[in-house]
Amino acid sequence: MKGLHDLDLFVRTAHAGSLSAAARQLNLTPAAASAAIKRLEAELGVVLFLRSTRRLRLTLEGESYLQHCEQALTILQDARQALHSGRQVISGTVQLTMPSDLGRNRVLPLLDQFQQQHPDVHLQLRLSDRLADIYSQPVDLALRYGEPPDSSLVALPVVTDNRRVLVAAPGYLERHGHPQTLDELAHHNCLCYMRGDYFHDRWRFFADDGQETSVPVRGDRVTDDGDAVRRWVLAGCGVAYKSTLDISQELARGHLIRLCPQWQGEPAPLNLVCADRRQLSPTVRALHQFLVSQLGD
Structure with missing residues (x-):
């Protein structure tokens, strides 16, 4: 089955863009993985990868061969699972x-x-x-x-119809008022989230007729941890824009209140x-x- 192992290594290397990463996935040494790719290229008579000191890139022949390899390996995997479906x-x-x-x-x-x-x-x-x-x-x-x-x-x-939702704690709303429109968010402390270098300070909403609006927001705290936003909003520190899945139980228990329900939040399947x-x-x-x-x- 050496040929199949070589194909598996080729597909993993193409997706990872790294021979060493693919080798780790298959518990191979980098030398063994490199030898397998060279063996496959020799059998095919083409160069599959353009190599640099930092990354591999597929050649045109490699891109074409990758599509066929993925289909072949999927068929073999389906056949193997069918054989073992009874046990x-x-x-x-x-x-x-x-x-x-x-x-x-x-x-x-x-x-x-x-x-x-x-x-x-x-x-x-x-x-x-x-x-x-x-x-x-x-x-x-x-x-x-x-x-x-x-x-x-x-x-x-897993959940296809999940969306983000605008929420705040009852205590916060008692102190700062209940916003009735999205424009009123400009007067509220919005708990912002960031992922990497992306600062999520524009919140998107959709009306029933499909109209989309993007609302700029700001507040006194930002984090890259969703659980921290959850703790802040439950503590009454401000308004949050959270996945419904994250806070559905808190909404059901009345610990959080949904705001501006006439607008739907952005999809988050x-x-x-x-x-x-x-x-x-x-x-x-x-x-x-x-x-x-x-x-x-």
Whole structure:
């Protein structure tokens, strides 16, 4: 099966843009991985990668070959799963990353339930709002809001109709008033979020007729951690623009109040993302279905 292993390495290297990263995923030494790519290029009689000191780039021949390799490996994986469909076992280690607020306050208790149902499953969790590179970092799956920016990623929908929502605590509204229009946000302390260098200080809303408006906001505190925004808004520090999934329980209990309900917040669909369809093992599929059943409502 050396030929199949070489194809697998080629596909992973193409996605990661790094031979060493692909080698780590397959527990190969860089020398062994380099030899495998050279062997594949020799068999094909073409150059698949243009190499520099820092990164690999596919040639035109490599891009064409990648499409065929991905299709072939997917067919083989589907055939293998079909052979074993009668004796699927839910077990093994899953490396999962997710946003801090969603993870700590919604998903962790659900994962406890999942492991009680499937005690042979072991979880390695990363709770962070920084997007992990699932090609090069030791991560199998990622729970992410929004559509994946990389079209080569495999996205399994968990909650498709989730949106952001404008909220504040009752105590804050008693002290500062209840905004009735989006323009009134200019007079309120808005709790802002940033991801990397992106400062999320313009909040998007949609009317029932599809009209979109973007509202500039400002406040006395900014963070790159969604759980911190959650704590601030619950403490009555200001107005927040949060994923409904993150704060649905607080809304139901009256700990937070939705503002300007005549406007819908921007879409924030939740997906379970992986790098390759071959990672969709019975364990991953079971976890996906479990999350859909628990979060989909």
